[in-house]
Amino acid sequence: MTDQDFGDEFQTYMLVVAHPDDSEFSSAGTVARLKDAGKRVVLIQVTSGDRGTSDASVDPAELGRTREAEQREAAKRLGMDEVVFLRCGDGSLMPDLELREKIVRQIRVHKPDVIITHDPFRPYALHPDHRAVGLAATDAVYPTARDPLYFPEHLDEGLEPHKTAEIWFFGPEHPDKVVDITETFDRKMHALRAHVTQVGEAAELEPRMRDRARELAEGHPFELAEAFKVVQMRR
Numbered sequence: 001m002t003d004q005d006f007g008d009e010f011q012t013y014m015l016v017v018a019h020p021d022d023s024e025f026s027s028a029g030t031v032a033r034l035k036d037a038g039k040r041v042v043l044i045q046v047t048s049g050d051r052g053t054s055d056a057s058v059d060p061a062e063l064g065r066t067r068e069a070e071q072r073e074a075a076k077r078l079g080m081d082e083v084v085f086l087r088c089g090d091g092s093l094m095p096d097l098e099l100r101e102k103i104v105r106q107i108r109v110h111k112p113d114v115i116i117t118h119d120p121f122r123p124y125a126l127h128p129d130h131r132a133v134g135l136a137a138t139d140a141v142y143p144t145a146r147d148p149l150y151f152p153e154h155l156d157e158g159l160e161p162h163k164t165a166e167i168w169f170f171g172p173e174h175p176d177k178v179v180d181i182t183e184t185f186d187r188k189m190h191a192l193r194a195h196v197t198q199v200g201e202a203a204e205l206e207p208r209m210r211d212r213a214r215e216l217a218e219g220h221p222f223e224l225a226e227a228f229k230v231v232q233m234r235r
Contacts, residue, residue: 006033006034006037006039009113009165010039010113010114010165010166011039011040011113012039012040012041012042012110012111012112012113012114013031013034013039013040013041013042013112013113013114013115013116014041014042014043014044014106014107014110014112014114014115014116015027015031015041015042015043015044015115015116015117016044016046016103016106016115016116016117016133016137017043017044017045017046017117017118017133018046018047018093018118018127018129018130018132018133019045019046019047019049019052019067019090019129020045020048020049020052020067020068020070020071020074020195020198021049021067021070021071021074021192021195021198021199022118022130023043023045023074023116024074024078024188024191024192024194024195025192026116026118026170026171026226027116027170027226028074028078028184028187028188028191028192029179029181029184029185029187029188029213029224029225029226030116030179030181030184030226030228031078031080032078032079032181032184032187032188033179033180033181033184035078035079035080036184040081041078041079041080041081042080042081042082042083042084042106042110042112043071043075043080043082043083043084044084044086044103044106045068045071045083045084045085045086046086046088046093046099046102046103046129046133047086047087047088047089047090047091047093047129048064048065048067048068048085048087048090049063049064049067049090050063050064050067050090051063051090051091052067052090052197052198053197060090063197064087064090066197067195067197067198068085070194070195070196070197070198071083071085071194071195073194074191074192074194074195075191077187077190077191077194078187078191082110084106086102086106088102090129091128091129093128093129093132093133093136094132095120095131095132095133095135095136095139096136099132099133099136100136100139100140100144101151103136103137103140104140104144104145104150104151104154105151105154105159107140107141107145107162107164108145108154108159108160108161108162109159111162112162112164113164113165113166114164114165114166114167114168115137115141115164115166115167115168116167116168116170116228117133117134117137117138117167117168117169117170118130118131118133118134118137118169118170118171119134119169119170119171119172119173119229120132120133120134120135120138120169121134121169122169122171122172122173123173125171130171134169137167138167138231141164141167141233142164142233145161145162145163145164146161146162146163146164147161148160148161163233164233165232165233166230166231166232166233167230167231167233168228168229168230169228169229169230169231170226170227170228172227172228172229174229175216175227175228175229176228176229176230177227177228177229177230178216178217178220178225178226178227178228179225179226179227179228180217180220180222180224180225181213181224181225181226182217182222182223182224182225185209185210185213185224188209189202189206189209192205192209210224213225213226
């Protein structure tokens with residue numbers, strides 16, 4: 001895959017993820033490719049990961065602030081255009097109307113052509129926050145964000161309906177879009193290392209990440225990959 005494969009049809013990509021580091025683990029190599037191709041990339045961070053620790057003595061508020069700072073640094077390393085923190089409760093997300101409205105609002109603000117998010121339909125997707133964000137993002141795209149009678153208060157704020165063309169689900173059981181990240185894998189790891197509270201220096205993590213990227217690239221004419229399931233919302 002070359003940068004031309006991203007084409008000129010889509011210019012704005014929006015990641016919607018549950019926790020700081022979810023975007024880097026799943027999609028950082030692809031984000032780097034998108035930025036190299038001149039695309040706009042926005043990250044919607046649903047929680048601040050304030051419960052993501054095995055240390056019971058940690059103050060959740062302080063952890064959330066730290067992880068937000070780590071996410072900003074990771075995004076800076078990848079050249080992302082904007083990071084938005086929704087600051088929903090870590091570990092308590094539900095795919096309800098409240099969360100859907102928050103995501104619809106961001107869709108109408110940023111007008112993405114493509115949304116990249118968790119695959120909520122993968123068998124045995126165990127993390128409830130991941131399922132909730134994937135489902136809420138899917139429900140936000142179709143039909144909610146595109147039709148004006150959903151959340152009409154947005155119209156009063158000047159937020160017009162928007163039709164997103166595609167959803168890319170990361171972590172799918174059966175991917176159909178495999179992105180070559182051979183040249184951007186090191187940038188992916190550099191971004192991941194910004195999440196010090198979660199991965200430290202990532203010395204032990206890097207070989208596992210490389211092995212997984214090799215697995216995803218099997219059968220393709222490149223060494224390392226990230227993979228997605230694409231759902232087309234309009235044509």
